[in-house]
Amino acid sequence: MVVIDEFSGDLERVIDIAAGLAPYGAQANYYPGLRRLITIDDEAADSFVEETCERAAQFIAGAFDVDSFDLIEASFSIVSTLPDRLTAPQRAPHFDSTDPRYYALLHYLHVPPHSGTAFYRQRSTGIERVTESNLATFIATARSDAAKLPRDSGYILGSDDFFEQIGAVEAVPDRMVIYQGSLLHSGIIPPGSNFDTNPRVGRLTANIFVRGQ
Numbered sequence: 001m002v003v004i005d006e007f008s009g010d011l012e013r014v015i016d017i018a019a020g021l022a023p024y025g026a027q028a029n030y031y032p033g034l035r036r037l038i039t040i041d042d043e044a045a046d047s048f049v050e051e052t053c054e055r056a057a058q059f060i061a062g063a064f065d066v067d068s069f070d071l072i073e074a075s076f077s078i079v080s081t082l083p084d085r086l087t088a089p090q091r092a093p094h095f096d097s098t099d100p101r102y103y104a105l106l107h108y109l110h111v112p113p114h115s116g117t118a119f120y121r122q123r124s125t126g127i128e129r130v131t132e133s134n135l136a137t138f139i140a141t142a143r144s145d146a147a148k149l150p151r152d153s154g155y156i157l158g159s160d161d162f163f164e165q166i167g168a169v170e171a172v173p174d175r176m177v178i179y180q181g182s183l184l185h186s187g188i189i190p191p192g193s194n195f196d197t198n199p200r201v202g203r204l205t206a207n208i209f210v211r212g213q
Contacts, residue, residue: 001119002059003169007107007176008052014174014206015109017044018076019199032081032090032155032187034197035207038074049074052176052208056105059178066101066212076109079187079203080195083154088146091153093120093163095130096181101212104181110204111171116188118158119167119179128166129182155189171203181209 008014021042024034038045053071060066081090096104106117121128124145127138145162159165168188169177179185189203196202 001167001169002063002176002178004059004176004178005172006174007055008174011109011174014048014107015200015204017048018109018204018206021045021076022199023197024076024078024199030087030089030094031077032086033077033079035075035077038076045076048206049208052105052107052206053210056176056178060103060210060212063178064101064103064180064212068213069103069210070213072102072209072211074206074208076199077205077207078197078199079189079193080197082195083189084152086154088149089142091149091156092142092146093118093156093184093186095184096209098130098132098135098182099211100131100180100182102181103210103212104179105206105208105210106177106179107206107208108171108173108175108177109206110200110202111173112190112193112203114188114190115193115203116171117169117177118156118165118186118188120163120184120186121166122184123162123164128184129180130184131182156186157188157190
């Protein structure tokens with residue numbers, strides 16, 4: 001995992017770009033909030049993504065021994081789902097891909113205090129990284145565990161009966177975190193968090209996914 005502070009050096013400009021794309025749409029996947037995919041037609045945002053990938057390239061190469069990578073997807077995201085509205089999968093850690101060369105670039109933009117991203121181990125299986133070989137085991141166990149969670153359990157904080165927190169990164173404005181998407185992880189959304197859908201007010205991040213070559 002790589003953590004880089006003051007990544008853009010121009011945070012307000014990035015937030016202005018994100019705010020200019022509002023309002024964001026609801027997601028059909030498990031993300032607990034709103035997301036705005038960035039396309040080549042979004043000139044300022046697309047330039048931001050290109051700059052981000054160029055700046056991150058040296059860190060990805062050094063940490064993960066990757067010569068080059070392809071952009072898979074980029075978006076601005078806002079956590080806006082209230083804790084009592086979460087679905088069962090949203091109340092547990094997740095993974096992005098079983099591909100070991102699939103990397104997440106998480107750029108904290110406007111974030112509340114004491115939030116961040118936590119990394120986990122599934123207690124009963126010992127799985128920390130989901131691969132093609134353990135995918136079926138992880139999913140079956142996760143489904144079984146999810147059925148035992150109280151409906152009002154909300155966002156996972158620290159460890160629980162089914163997942164052990166094994167690491168965490170604090171959310172700091174303009175901090176970039178780069179990690180393998182196969183790692184089990186979850187956003188740290190503390191009690192009393194702001195679930196406002198305004199990019200200048202809510203928990204705003206840029207989420208970029210790339211695949212190494």
